[in-house]
Amino acid sequence: KNEVEQSPQNLTAQEGEFITINCSYSVGISALHWLQQHPGGGIVSLFMLSSGKKKHGRLIATINIQEKHSSLHITASHPRDSAVYICAPFGNEKLTFGTGTRLTIIP
Amino acid sequence: DSGVTQTPKHLITATGQRVTLRCSPRSGDLSVYWYQQSLDQGLQFLIQYYNGEERAKGNILERFSAQQFPDLHSELNLSSLELGDSALYFCASSPGDSALGGYTFGSGTRLTVV
Numbered sequence: 001k002n003e004v005e006q007s008p009q010n011l012t013a014q015e016g017e018f019i020t021i022n023c024s025y026s027v028g029i030s031a032l033h034w035l036q037q038h039p040g041g042g043i044v045s046l047f048m049l050s051s052g053k054k055k056h057g058r059l060i061a062t063i064n065i066q067e068k069h070s071s072l073h074i075t076a077s078h079p080r081d082s083a084v085y086i087c088a089p090f091g092n093e094k095l096t097f098g099t100g101t102r103l104t105i106i107p
Numbered sequence: 108d109s110g111v112t113q114t115p116k117h118l119i120t121a122t123g124q125r126v127t128l129r130c131s132p133r134s135g136d137l138s139v140y141w142y143q144q145s146l147d148q149g150l151q152f153l154i155q156y157y158n159g160e161e162r163a164k165g166n167i168l169e170r171f172s173a174q175q176f177p178d179l180h181s182e183l184n185l186s187s188l189e190l191g192d193s194a195l196y197f198c199a200s201s202p203g204d205s206a207l208g209g210y211t212f213g214s215g216t217r218l219t220v221v
Contacts, residue, residue: 030207031206031207033206033210035212041195041214041215041217042109042212042214042215043197043199043212043215044109044212045209045210045211045212048206048207048209048210086149086150088150088206090205090206090207093163093205094152094163094165095140095152095206097149097150097151097152098149099148099149100149
């Protein structure tokens with residue numbers, strides 16, 4: 001069983017829709033990163049959070065440490081949000097990566 | 108520009124050869140992390156250096172080695188290359204010795220072994 005499970009693996013939505021990507025992990029962690037990887041391959045760190053909720057523009061990330069679950073939400077989605085989103089819990093002094101959710105937003 | 112510089116961006120080489128990938132961390136960051144991303148796998152942690160010393164080791168093959176120099180840039184050496192080594196290789200940097208204090212990725216080196 002993978003230590004990090006993301007769902008869905010693939011998501012296609014219309015522009016403007018509200019998007020939710022989920023991440024569940026099995027180990028105890030002190031923080032969790034959400035990463036965005038664009039088709040060109042570059043990776044950007046979107047959030048690092050250890051409790052509650054963080055918001056940056058149209059992106060919102062939440063985490064429940066007790067339930068070992070985090071979600072990434074995108075409001076008013078736009079085609080430029082099309083990318084692979086990767087969650088990466090930090091525990092046991094290392095980052096573990098999910099396999100990513102491929103998001104495609106259709107105009 | 109993230110501040111983390113990786114060179115080269117693309118590399119094509121033959122099986123059995125040796126290559127060196129280079130990473131310059133963001134200014135002020137002391138840790139460098141190396142990752143491999145193959146088509147059929149997610150990001151795999153290879154190795155971390157902190158202020159010139161090896162800090163943590165992941166799934167790094169014996170054919171691979173790395174080091175961090177006094178100016179904090181790092182090099183990842185891949186030898187006796189196999190077709191399966193074709194992948195994106197990323198480095199990331201952070202100010203401290205863990206990913207808790209901020210984490211910045213480079214744009215990656217795409218290695219193709221033919």
